[in-house]
Structure formats: structure tokens, C-alpha cells
Amino acid sequence: MNPVARMVMLNLRTVAPYRNQGLAAFVVMALLFVNRPVVLVPTLVLLFTTTIAAYPFNVGDKASLQTLYATLPLARRAVLFGHYAWALACYLGTVITGTVVALLLAWLQSVPFGGRTIATVLSLSWGMFAVNVAVQFPLFIRYGYTRINLLSTVLPLAFVATLVIRLHLSLASVHSWLPWTWPVGAALIVASAAASGALDRRRRQPTTTAGVNRLSRQVSA
Amino acid sequence: MSDVAFALRGVNAAVTRDFALRDVSFELPSGYVMGLIGANGAGKTTAIRCLLGMRAVNGGEIELLGHPVPGPVALRQEVGVVLDHTYLVGDWRLAQVERALRPFYERWDGDRYRGLLDEFGLDMRAKVKDLSRGMAIKLMIAVALSHHARLMVFDEPTSGLDPVARDELVGIIGDFLLDARHSVLFSTHITTDLDRVGDYLTLIHGGRVVRTGTKDDILDAYRIVRAGPDDLNHLVGIELIGVRRTPTVTQALVRTDEADLLAADVLVEPPTLEEIAVHIGAPAGRRKETV
Numbered sequence: 001m002n003p004v005a006r007m008v009m010l011n012l013r014t015v016a017p018y019r020n021q022g023l024a025a026f027v028v029m030a031l032l033f034v035n036r037p038v039v040l041v042p043t044l045v046l047l048f049t050t051t052i053a054a055y056p057f058n059v060g061d062k063a064s065l066q067t068l069y070a071t072l073p074l075a076r077r078a079v080l081f082g083h084y085a086w087a088l089a090c091y092l093g094t095v096i097t098g099t100v101v102a103l104l105l106a107w108l109q110s111v112p113f114g115g116r117t118i119a120t121v122l123s124l125s126w127g128m129f130a131v132n133v134a135v136q137f138p139l140f141i142r143y144g145y146t147r148i149n150l151l152s153t154v155l156p157l158a159f160v161a162t163l164v165i166r167l168h169l170s171l172a173s174v175h176s177w178l179p180w181t182w183p184v185g186a187a188l189i190v191a192s193a194a195a196s197g198a199l200d201r202r203r204r205q206p207t208t209t210a211g212v213n214r215l216s217r218q219v220s221a
Numbered sequence: 222m223s224d225v226a227f228a229l230r231g232v233n234a235a236v237t238r239d240f241a242l243r244d245v246s247f248e249l250p251s252g253y254v255m256g257l258i259g260a261n262g263a264g265k266t267t268a269i270r271c272l273l274g275m276r277a278v279n280g281g282e283i284e285l286l287g288h289p290v291p292g293p294v295a296l297r298q299e300v301g302v303v304l305d306h307t308y309l310v311g312d313w314r315l316a317q318v319e320r321a322l323r324p325f326y327e328r329w330d331g332d333r334y335r336g337l338l339d340e341f342g343l344d345m346r347a348k349v350k351d352l353s354r355g356m357a358i359k360l361m362i363a364v365a366l367s368h369h370a371r372l373m374v375f376d377e378p379t380s381g382l383d384p385v386a387r388d389e390l391v392g393i394i395g396d397f398l399l400d401a402r403h404s405v406l407f408s409t410h411i412t413t414d415l416d417r418v419g420d421y422l423t424l425i426h427g428g429r430v431v432r433t434g435t436k437d438d439i440l441d442a443y444r445i446v447r448a449g450p451d452d453l454n455h456l457v458g459i460e461l462i463g464v465r466r467t468p469t470v471t472q473a474l475v476r477t478d479e480a481d482l483l484a485a486d487v488l489v490e491p492p493t494l495e496e497i498a499v500h501i502g503a504p505a506g507r508r509k510e511t512v
Contacts, residue, residue, distance in 0.1 A: 006324050013321040017312035059310055067308035070275045072325045073297040205277055 003074055007082020008089055011056040014065065022052065038106045038113050039121060045098030046125045050132045052094070053087035054152075057145035076204075080141065080196050084189060087133045095125060123178045130185030132156045134192035142199040225284060226251045226372050226404035227272055232281030234271050240428055242267055245281070247423040247433040251371075252401045254394065256415035256436075257408035258494070259425040260502035265408040266305075268425065269376050272406070273302065286372060298327055301365025305377035307357045311350030315343060315360065319367075326368035337363035355386040362393055373397060375407045379414050387414060394418050410502075412494035422494070424501050431501050436494075444480040445496050447472045447488040458482065463500030474500035 001009070015022075026048055033044050060066065069079045099118060106113030136152040167177070228248030235241040242264050249255040259265050270276040272283055274291040283290035286299050309318055315338060323329045338345060341359040343352070352360060358378050365373055373394070379387045395418060397403050409415065415422065415436070423433040432439055446453070446461075453461060453471045459482055461473035474497060480489050492500075 001324060009324060010321060013313075013317065014310055017310065017317070063310045064306065064308040065310070067275070067304065071273070071297060071300075071302045071308075072322070073294050074325060075294045 003078035004081045004085050007074065007078050008086045011082065011086040014056045014059050015052060018055070018059070022048075025051075038102050038109065038111050039117060041098055041102035041105060043121070043125070045094045045101075046128060049090050049094040049129060053090045053129075053133060054136060054140065054145070056083065056086065057140040058149075061145045076200065077197065080200060081193065083137060083141075084133070084193050084196075087129075087137070088189075091126070091129050095122065120174065120178060123181045126185050127181035128156075128160065130181075130188050131159055134185075134188035135159055138192055138196045138199050141196045142203055224251050225249065226253070226286065227406065228282075228284040229268065229272060230282040230284075232268075232271055232278050232283060234267060234276060234278040236267055236276075236428075240264070240267075242271065242278075242428045245271075245425070245428070245430050247430055248284075249404055249406065249421055251404050252398070253420040254398065254405040254407060254415075254418050255421040255423060256412075256419040257406060257423050257425060258410065258412060258415070258498050259408075260410055260498075263425045263502065264428040265425055266376055267428070269374060269406070269408060273300065273374065298368065299371045301362075301368065301370030301373045303358065303361045303365050303373065303375045303378050305380060307349060307352075307361060309349045309360075311348065313349050314346055315349070316345045318349065318360070318364065322364060328369045330367050330369065334363055334367035337366060354381045355383065358382065358386075358390070362390070366393075366397065371402055371404065373403070373405045375405065375409075377408055377410070379409055379411050387411070390414075391417050410498065412498050415494060419494075424497065426501050439497065440491060440494070442477055443474050443492050443497055444477050445472065445490045445492040445500075446475050446480065446483060447490075448486070452484070452487060456483065463503030465500075465503075 029044055029047065033040055056065075069076075099122070102113060102118075102121075105111075135156045139148045139152045139155075142148075226249045228246075230246050230248075232242055232245040234245075240262070245264070245268055247255070257265050257268065267276065271278050272285060272290065274283075274285075285292060285296060288296050310321075313321065319329075319331060319334050323331065335345065338360070341356070341363060343356060343360060343363070347356075349357065349360065362378075375394075379390060382390070391414060394405055394407070397405065398418075405418075407415065407419070419436050421434065422436050422439045424431040424439070432442060434442075443462075448471050450466065450468060450471055453464075453473065459475055459479045461475060464471065464473040474492060475483070483489060
């Protein structure tokens with residue numbers, strides 16, 4: 001198993017003890033969506049995905065997992081990429097599940113839910129997921145989950161709102177810009193991973209040598 | 222390959238605006254135990270974090286098991302780390318701890334892990350967050366010993382442990398050292414822990430190494446002097462370290478070669494490790510007096 005895959009597995013193990021709470025939250029959310037249009041099911045799943053993807057940061061803050069990562073035979077790069085790979089795995093897992101459930105419900109309710117609708121929902125969900133991860137993860141890595149949690153929830157929404165306004169995106173023209181969510185989302189995630197690496201290096205840098213020099217002068221004096 | 226388990230040479234590391242490691246140098250030959258002694262905030266944990274590559278340094282060289290630090294990630298296969306706090310998911314059961322960590326270690330020994338937990342009286346079904354401090358430290362030791370590390374690094378493992386648990390820990394270190402290639406770095410402010418197992422000592426204070434060497438050399442290097450309240454006031458060329466004055470007695474640590482200059486009525490005795498640590502770690506205001 002390569003180091004990034006090992007890190008993904010570690011994230012899975014990190015969130016595993018909380019699966020029952022997660023399922024309970026999922027059931028509550030599902031009940032809220034009863035009798036709502038089937039098309040909203042993948043949206044529900046997306047909400048869930050972003051929470052699971054970020055959960056290792058939440059648990060990591062409480063359990064000092066940064067120290068664990070630093071003692072394991074695991075390169076820092078693998079830790080960072082592992083978080084992104086974990087998020088993508090969460091997205092794939094939940095989006096497939098959500099789509100299958102939506103298809104099933106549509107079939108049971110005899111509601112039309114086919115190719116074009118699925119493509120639209122998946123493209124939108126990917127775009128939202130990518131923005132969320134791209135904005136949140138560097139902040140979590142630089143500042144920690146607890147310190148930045150509220151801001152990291154608001155920023156992706158602000159980012160999307162800004163995009164919609166600045167680029168004049170509207171539902172009427174959705175099919176012209178929707179295909180772009182895939183490459184743009186992927187590019188955002190790649191850029192975010194690079195930013196995370198840079199921020200992480202900065203976080204791990206020692207305080208400037210000025211501190212050592214000043215203290216040495218004080219001792220000499 | 223170097224026969225040095227680890228070495229720090231002239232290491233500088235700024236931690237905050239007010240604290241830094243400054244020109245820190247000490248080393249341990251393979252097969253021995255080094256005690257890193259200092260008061261809280263002396264720089265022990267920072268030195269350990271630098272040694273393990275967990276903190277970048279501003280200058281100096283660090284060598285760990287024959288490799289420069291930062292070195293290859295695989296080097297961490299050889300190092301077991303026990304810090305003064307657990308760094309595992311609180312809701313993991315001890316069986317899950319093994320499942321989570323095993324994939325990272327080439328030489329993970331599941332039988333040894335389960336055997337150690339059994340020996341330490343730890344239940345595989347227990348959750349990490351439910352363990353007492355002593356049990357949590359034992360868990361971390363079990364993890365560190367289960368991947369056949371060559372160097373064990375303990376950072377304040379005994380603070381908060383009862384005497385029985387501390388004695389057990391010393392026994393565990395003794396067992397670990399039965400293999401001549403194994404080495405231990407043990408930071409503590411409880412010096413009695415090192416009376417039995419410490420071969421080398423490094424005294425650290427205010428981010429600087431005050432003295433490093435074998436335990437016997439360090440014990441020989443200092444003397445405790447006790448005299449009347451004013452008897453140590455008129456001496457020349459003698460540095461009194463960590464002077465403690467009461468209405469009836471003045472006590473200080475001095476270098477052994479300077480102790481010969483003291484008058485005959487001054488009581489001069491070999492110090493214990495604790496006395497050395499207490500006087501060297503005394504607050505700056507009364508740490509040194511040259512009279």
C-alpha cells in the first residue's frame with residue numbers, strides 16, 4: 001500500500017468510531033427530505049460528504065493527531081495528499097450512493113429522474129464539493145480545525161456567491177457553464193493542495209533567528 | 222555507520238519571542254540511556270522535538286541513528302516515541318489502535334503488542350480516552366515497543382505517575398536495554414527516575430545545556446556547600462549556583478574544583494542528582510552568585 005493510501009486508511013480509522021453518530025445525523029437529515037423532490041437527495045448526500053471529509057481534522061485537533069503523523073514513518077507530503085485523497089474518496093463513495101438512492105426513489109415514486117438531471121446534479125455537487133475542499137483544507141492545515149471552523153464554513157459560500165455574481169452565472173444558462181465545473185473544480189483542488197503544502201511548510205518553520213540572536217545578546221550582556 | 226544513537230551539535234531553535242534553544246550540544250553513544258534533566262520550560266521537549274525532526278531548527282546539526290535530521294522517513298521505523306500525552310484518537314479501542322498503526326510499520330509485531338498490553342493489564346476493548354494517565358503511558362510504550370525500535374525517546378513519561386508505575390517504567394526500560402543496540406533518551410524533572418537507569422545526563426536550563434556527560438562525571442563535577450547565613454559572603458572566585466538562604470543556613474551548588482577553595486568550616490558534600498537539578502534550575506534571580 002502506498003503512503004497516501006495508508007493515510008486515507010488512517011483517516012477512515014480516525015472517523016470510524018463516530019459512524020453511529022454519523023448514521024444518526026444522516027437519518028435525521030433524510031427524514032427532513034421526505035416527500036421533497038428526488039433531485040434533492042444528492043444534495044443531502046453532498047452536505048454529508050463535506051462533513052465526513054473534514055472530520056479527520058476535527059478529531060485530529062482533539063486528539064493531537066499532528067503529533068501522531070509526525071512520529072509515523074510517513075512523509076508530510078503523504079499526510080497532506082492523504083487528506084485530499086480521503087476527501088475525493090468520500091465524494092465518490094457518497095455521490096455514488098446518493099445517486100443510486102435517488103434513482104431507486106425515483107423509480108418507486110414513478111418520478112422522471114434521468115441522464116440530463118443526474119449530470120446537472122453531479123456537476124453542481126462536484127463544483128460545490130471542490131470549492132469547499134479547496135477553501136477549507138489549507139485553512140485547516142494552517143490554523144487547525146477548531147480555530148477556523150466557522151470561517152471555513154462561510155468562506156466557500158462567499159466564494160461561490162462571488163463567482164455567481166462576477167461571472168453572471170444563472171440557472172437559465174446553466175448548461176453553458178455547467179461542464180466547466182469539472183475541470184475548474186479539479187484545478188481548484190490541485191491549487192489548494194499546492195497551497196496547503198506551502199502553508200504547512202511555513203507553519204513548521206522555526207521563529208526567525210532574530211529570537212535566538214536577541215536572547216544570546218541578552219545572555220552575553 | 223556511526224555508533225552514536227543521536228547527537229545535537231550547536232543547535233539553535235527559536236520557539237517564541239522569549240525562548241529559544243541556544244547552541245545546544247549533547248550526544249549519546251548507542252546502547253546507553255541518557256537522562257535529559259531540566260525544570261519545566263527549560264527546553265527539554267523542544268530539544269526532543271528538534272531531535273525527532275518535529276521542529277525545524279535555525280542552525281546546528283542533528284544526527285539520529287547515523288542519519289542527519291531531517292532524514293529519511295524510514296528512520297522513524299527505528300524510533301519509538303512516548304510523550305507526556307497520548308496522541309491517539311480517544312474513541313479508539315486498543316485493538317483499533319493496532320489496526321490503525323500496523324500498516325505504517327514494516328516490523329510491527331502484533332503478538333508483542335497484545336503481549337505487552339496483557340503484561341501491563343490493559344484490556345484490548347478499552348478506549349484510549351478511558352485510560353488513566355499511567356495506563357495511557359503504558360499504551361504508548363506498548364506501541365513504541367511493538368515496532369522494534371532501536372531508540373526510545375521518552376518525554377516526561379513519569380510526571381503524574383505513582384511510584385509503582387514509575388518503578389514499572391524503569392523496569393521496562395531495563396528490559397529494552399537488554400539488546401546492546403538499543404538506546405534511550407529520557408527527559409524528566411523527577412531525577413530519582415534516573416538514579417537506576419541513567420548512564421549519561423544532560424542538564425538543560427533556559428534553552429542552554431549547562432552540562433552533559435556520564436552520570437558519574439556530572440555527580441563528580443559539583444558539590445553542595447552549606448554554611449552559616451553569612452559564611453559564603455566573602456569568598457572570591459567561587460560561583461555559587463542556585464543559592465538558597467534561610468535565617469540559619471546558606472546552601473548552594475559549586476563546581477568541585479572551586480569547592481577546594483572554601484574554608485574548612487563550610488560543609489562540602491557530594492550532591493544528589495536532585496540537588497544538582499534543583500540548584501541549576503533555580504530562578505534566574507538567585508541562580509548564580511559569584512562572590
